[in-house]
Amino acid sequence: MSLEGNYSPDEIEKKWYSYWMEKDYFKSVPDDREAYTIVIPPPNVTGVLHMGHMLNNTIQDILIRKARLEGKNACWVPGTDHASIATEAKVVKMLREKGIKKSDISREEFLKFAFEWKDKYGGIILEQLQKLGASADWSRTRFTMEEKLSKAVIEVFCDLHKKGKIYRGLRMTNWDPEAQTVLSNEEVIHTEENSQLFHVRYQIVDSDEYVTIATTRPETILGDSAVAVNPKDERYKHLHGKKVIVPIANRAVPIIADRYVEMEFGTGALKVTPAHDMNDYDIGQRHDLETIDVFNANGTMSEAAGFYIGKDRFEVRKLIVKDLKASGNLVEIENYRNKVGRSERTNAVVESRLTLQWFMSMKENSKEAYDAVNNGEVKFFPEHFQNMYNNWVKEENVRDWCISRQLWWGQRIPAYYIGDDIIVAPTPEEALQQAKEVTGNNDLTASDLRQDEDVLDTWFSSWLWPMSVFDGFESQEELAYYYPTNVLVTGWDIIFLWVARMIMAGYEYSEQLLGAEFVEKNGKFPFADVYFTGMVRDSKRRKMSKSLGNSPEALELIERYGADGVRFGMLSSGAAGNDIIFDAPHDEKTKKTLSESAKCQQGLQFCNKMWNGLKMLRGLEITTEKQSDEIENINQLAMKWIEEKYEETLAQIERQYETYRLSDSLMTLYNFIWNDFFSEYLELIKPAYAKKADGENKQLPLSQAAYDHAIDMYEKFMTILHPFMPFVTEEIWHQLRERKAGEDCIVSTYPKAKAYDKELIKKVDAAIAVISKVRSYRSERGIKSHLPLKLFIKNTEGAQVLLAEDGLKEAIAKRATIGEFTVTDSKDIPDTVSFVIGTEQFFLELPAATIDKVAELKKAKAELARLTGMEKGSLSKLGNERYVNNAPPQVVAGEKKKLADTQAKIEIAKEVIRKLG
RNA sequence: GGGCGAUUAGCUCAGUUGGUUCAGAGCACCUCGUUUACACCGAGGGGGUCGGGAGUUCGAAUCUCUCAUCGCCCA
Numbered sequence: 001m002s003l004e005g006n007y008s009p010d011e012i013e014k015k016w017y018s019y020w021m022e023k024d025y026f027k028s029v030p031d032d033r034e035a036y037t038i039v040i041p042p043p044n045v046t047g048v049l050h051m052g053h054m055l056n057n058t059i060q061d062i063l064i065r066k067a068r069l070e071g072k073n074a075c076w077v078p079g080t081d082h083a084s085i086a087t088e089a090k091v092v093k094m095l096r097e098k099g100i101k102k103s104d105i106s107r108e109e110f111l112k113f114a115f116e117w118k119d120k121y122g123g124i125i126l127e128q129l130q131k132l133g134a135s136a137d138w139s140r141t142r143f144t145m146e147e148k149l150s151k152a153v154i155e156v157f158c159d160l161h162k163k164g165k166i167y168r169g170l171r172m173t174n175w176d177p178e179a180q181t182v183l184s185n186e187e188v189i190h191t192e193e194n195s196q197l198f199h200v201r202y203q204i205v206d207s208d209e210y211v212t213i214a215t216t217r218p219e220t221i222l223g224d225s226a227v228a229v230n231p232k233d234e235r236y237k238h239l240h241g242k243k244v245i246v247p248i249a250n251r252a253v254p255i256i257a258d259r260y261v262e263m264e265f266g267t268g269a270l271k272v273t274p275a276h277d278m279n280d281y282d283i284g285q286r287h288d289l290e291t292i293d294v295f296n297a298n299g300t301m302s303e304a305a306g307f308y309i310g311k312d313r314f315e316v317r318k319l320i321v322k323d324l325k326a327s328g329n330l331v332e333i334e335n336y337r338n339k340v341g342r343s344e345r346t347n348a349v350v351e352s353r354l355t356l357q358w359f360m361s362m363k364e365n366s367k368e369a370y371d372a373v374n375n376g377e378v379k380f381f382p383e384h385f386q387n388m389y390n391n392w393v394k395e396e397n398v399r400d401w402c403i404s405r406q407l408w409w410g411q412r413i414p415a416y417y418i419g420d421d422i423i424v425a426p427t428p429e430e431a432l433q434q435a436k437e438v439t440g441n442n443d444l445t446a447s448d449l450r451q452d453e454d455v456l457d458t459w460f461s462s463w464l465w466p467m468s469v470f471d472g473f474e475s476q477e478e479l480a481y482y483y484p485t486n487v488l489v490t491g492w493d494i495i496f497l498w499v500a501r502m503i504m505a506g507y508e509y510s511e512q513l514l515g516a517e518f519v520e521k522n523g524k525f526p527f528a529d530v531y532f533t534g535m536v537r538d539s540k541r542r543k544m545s546k547s548l549g550n551s552p553e554a555l556e557l558i559e560r561y562g563a564d565g566v567r568f569g570m571l572s573s574g575a576a577g578n579d580i581i582f583d584a585p586h587d588e589k590t591k592k593t594l595s596e597s598a599k600c601q602q603g604l605q606f607c608n609k610m611w612n613g614l615k616m617l618r619g620l621e622i623t624t625e626k627q628s629d630e631i632e633n634i635n636q637l638a639m640k641w642i643e644e645k646y647e648e649t650l651a652q653i654e655r656q657y658e659t660y661r662l663s664d665s666l667m668t669l670y671n672f673i674w675n676d677f678f679s680e681y682l683e684l685i686k687p688a689y690a691k692k693a694d695g696e697n698k699q700l701p702l703s704q705a706a707y708d709h710a711i712d713m714y715e716k717f718m719t720i721l722h723p724f725m726p727f728v729t730e731e732i733w734h735q736l737r738e739r740k741a742g743e744d745c746i747v748s749t750y751p752k753a754k755a756y757d758k759e760l761i762k763k764v765d766a767a768i769a770v771i772s773k774v775r776s777y778r779s780e781r782g783i784k785s786h787l788p789l790k791l792f793i794k795n796t797e798g799a800q801v802l803l804a805e806d807g808l809k810e811a812i813a814k815r816a817t818i819g820e821f822t823v824t825d826s827k828d829i830p831d832t833v834s835f836v837i838g839t840e841q842f843f844l845e846l847p848a849a850t851i852d853k854v855a856e857l858k859k860a861k862a863e864l865a866r867l868t869g870m871e872k873g874s875l876s877k878l879g880n881e882r883y884v885n886n887a888p889p890q891v892v893a894g895e896k897k898k899l900a901d902t903q904a905k906i907e908i909a910k911e912v913i914r915k916l917g
Numbered sequence: 918g919g920g921c922g923a924u925u926a927g928c929u930c931a932g933u934u935g936g937u938u939c940a941g942a943g944c945a946c947c948u949c950g951u952u953u954a955c956a957c958c959g960a961g962g963g964g965g966u967c968g969g970g971a972g973u974u975c976g977a978a979u980c981u982c983u984c985a986u987c988g989c990c991c992a
Contacts (some may be wrong), residue, residue, distance in 0.1 A: 006950095339992095581928090602957090607957090611955080890936090
């Protein structure tokens, strides 16, 4: 690969990814090393890569790559989720396009189509993750509905049933009329929507009087069984026990008194529809009311409604309003905002419906899950998600988990019915055997048993993921090595759907599978840490989604900026746990979000910067001859300093990793590489140009020692940066020097942080400040950067200490273009301006015409005022006994030092003013 | 209705148990520079009463209370 031109990621990324795959670097098999394990949050099998995946998987990849570099046995298990509702919906749609109706084919035929579909489109998202650089062990790719994992799900169902934790019952449930299945509470998204509140009057039986109720759902009037008022409500006391006529339906229903009714809401009278509202159902139970289900499964009006039969519920809302108006029973329509529950998957408005379903009791498991997080066995990052978690999982709030779904795509519930008996068994054969025992009839055959038609909730398979991907339910060999996993990286939106339930499964099964001794030693939890990523949002803070069209195309971003650039962009967009605002611009004309990003661009520019730095180093002439003392001194200082800076950076990054502050780590590293390594270090060692005898301007050579050192440093931070930007680092790693087989950045050694020399760093910081000050004067006065200037430093103890550092003086001279740099005892040097760095005073000689005495005086006076204020503050603090006695000694000592420094600076400022004025 | 979180520079955000110059970073912006790695660059610069108010403290961006605005979770 030539080093010409700018860095172009495309080819390089392809090359290294296939190289890593060939070398099997992502593969993990149990050995005697420490394991570092992450299981992927399995994306939907038919999904395509979106911004959320990129963020999430970038973070997982960083953690895995770092662990690998640290010599751990890093194992990242990829896979996909069968996503029953979403996938079934897609397959149904695909079949419809082929002219096939789901109702016309058998379960077996449907599943055949579904598996064909899955085989065709199922792997796409995983291939896309590879483009991002994900170093998952692809040989371990799992699927929640594959045979082994399904077997585990069925076993778990039977086991929990045996333990009495799974039961079947008739409950008010959430019904998705589009998918035509029941949903768990967690799959219903409640949002505020604009709607209307209809005031409808019901006539009192045998009276001219009416009672007016307010409802957002007039179409359910046909299912009314009562009108309820608050018992304390004076307005309606005279109506208790009377009856009213339900409009349209023309049925008489009782007026009942129930404390649930809020007197202030609407008219204070509530229509009660036990079949279609959770609260109404409860009222119905209390008052023994009739339950009239007026909807069919698909959300159209049922026979029981008696009117509008077969029409959709929202169409009926309009019709019924019209009819109510015509009969004079519509009193008022009020605009209103109310919470509407929609299906997470189909976005259909969810109906409450009384259905017979399978549930899992949450009582015991939720308590364990609560304790796990609250006693610190499982740690959340950021911590505050613990509050949200506790709120859901605590005993008084948690509700039983509805686990059956009226779908075909999923694990079929292993429950078999014969007469009134329910047999739960892992296989039909075992079910038959049990049925014979239960009924006492030995002549039963398989056809006498009817298996439950429903499948299990997708999450009922994903909650086992950290165990089932290691085949933990059939053999414990791998599980014992990889379990518990180290960290789970996921979005906070599935904290209840998934995270809480995996914790429950961990506590339910780890001991059962691995034994008491194992869990005693290693813990029952499925993961030690949970890193919650934020949601990726657009500039209006809306969640990025396909339907809104507000998301850039993930793959286009990778094409444009390279995976490294995109990883950089994702990471620098926001801190852990916070939602991240992704800065993709908007095309005003087409209203579309462009697949562009300034932050990803910055990432690509960073790659380019490193690329060009390498180019420069490689282009230098190298010599083994001894250089001038001046050059040797500068090089020595630069080398010493960058090593200390490197150690400082490393220590900082390590601290940030511990709390998963990965964006901070990347920025720390970015600053080190760009500012310290390139802008300071490399500029310090870079040889100057000199006129040769023939008049040609030629760059001097660089000493071999300095070159080798630069390459060493470069190599070191390639390893540190590798987890964040794997491709560019691997490429540069190989460009830095000839490599033997297997000597690759991805498997290089991550260094351990060491102590570093803070004093040296401070001294060089001061030197950099001097250089910056000189340049600032040049910039203000329009003095060319290559015109040498004279610089003086006042001879003090501090100055001696500073200049005792070999090379420091020369370094300042080189970087600030100082012709003469002299230590002076004089207080007054003509044609100079004076400035203070730290506590040292410097005088910079400038062309007389460029010195503005008035401005200098003004500056000096302002400085004096600032310093005097600071002195006053320090004096009052130190004069305060309570401060001196209460504040920690090092703080007081610091304050004393600050005062002394301030006072020294005040003297200098006064001196400067005296001279000028 | 119950709960959680946020409010710091034009934008996106840090600020680690209250304490050394703590008011920061990146981007954006302004000025200058086409010097020989990189204009996807270099040098320099401007910019915030830390949402308002009160309190605790020797000391508050940080702790407490309160108000305001915004976001989220669960009913």
